Amino acid sequence: MQGIKFPWRMRLRRLSRFAVALSGFALSVLTLTAQTQVSANKNAEPALDGVPGPLTWQHAPAQWKIENGKTLSITADKQTDWYASAMGGAPSDNSARLLFKPTEDFALSAKVNVDFHSQWDAGVLVLYVNDEVWAKFCLEMTIEKHPAIVSVVTRGLSDDNNSIAINGSSVYLKIAKVGHAIYFFASEDGKNWSVIRIFSLGEKLDLRAGFSSQAPVGDRCTTTFTEIDYRPNIKDPWSGK
Numbered sequence: 172m173q174g175i176k177f178p179w180r181m182r183l184r185r186l187s188r189f190a191v192a193l194s195g196f197a198l199s200v201l202t203l204t205a206q207t208q209v210s211a212n213k214n215a216e217p218a219l220d221g222v223p224g225p226l227t228w229q230h231a232p233a234q235w236k237i238e239n240g241k242t243l244s245i246t247a248d249k250q251t252d253w254y255a256s257a258m259g260g261a262p263s264d265n266s267a268r269l270l271f272k273p274t275e276d277f278a279l280s281a282k283v284n285v286d287f288h289s290q291w292d293a294g295v296l297v298l299y300v301n302d303e304v305w306a307k308f309c310l311e312m313t314i315e316k317h318p319a320i321v322s323v324v325t326r327g328l329s330d331d332n333n334s335i336a337i338n339g340s341s342v343y344l345k346i347a348k349v350g351h352a353i354y355f356f357a358s359e360d361g362k363n364w365s366v367i368r369i370f371s372l373g374e375k376l377d378l379r380a381g382f383s384s385q386a387p388v389g390d391r392c393t394t395t396f397t398e399i400d401y402r403p404n405i406k407d408p409w410s411g412k
């Protein structure tokens with residue numbers, strides 16, 4: 172029947188286009204959800220590509236997120252720290268730490284990005300033997316109001332050392348262990364590394380390594396770890412091979 176319009180056909184076409192668009196949006200949401208683990212899921216088990224599991228929390232963070240198995244974000248809750256001051260006072264041990272068991276000799280590195288707000292906010296790579304023996308390697312906001320590389324080695328009390336001042340809010344940190352020796356390295360570009368500290372935590376260690384964020388005097392601090400690289404069974408701490 173020529174010359175007669177059928178509005179219902181036009182409405183049908185519009186509904187069809189809307190249904191296609193809606194299905195595409197739903198697929199995008201499902202894909203994004205599958206690629207991102209969020210702390211809202213209390214039963215979610217953290218997993219990072221190339222890092223041996225299980226990864227377990229030693230003190231839960233305010234929030235955490237893993238994207239595509241490659242990027243880890245940890246938001247520290249207020250007044251969270253890990254420190255046993257040589258000047259006295261009760262030790263602090265409530266910072267969120269995500270730990271795994273490495274091989275006896277290994278290297279762990281990451282680009283550490285810190286959303287600084289308050290003094291001593293820090294993004295951290297950690298080593299844990301027990302509550303008395305541990306170490307942390309930080310990009311930290313110092314008392315001088317600028318970020319710096321800070322290392323803390325604890326055997327009962329913490330030996331705290333402020334090192335290189337950093338321009339900006341990110342730096343590459345690396346921990347390497349060969350035999351009894353543990354090495355802390357830092358880099359601006361992830362290629363040229365400077366040794367910051369060499370020490371030992373003892374022999375025959377039941378060691379854990381991992382990631383942390385802290386906010387000792389502030390409300391919160393979010394640290395994002397990218398370019399995470401774990402290498403097992405290394406023989407040369409300088410090359411990580």
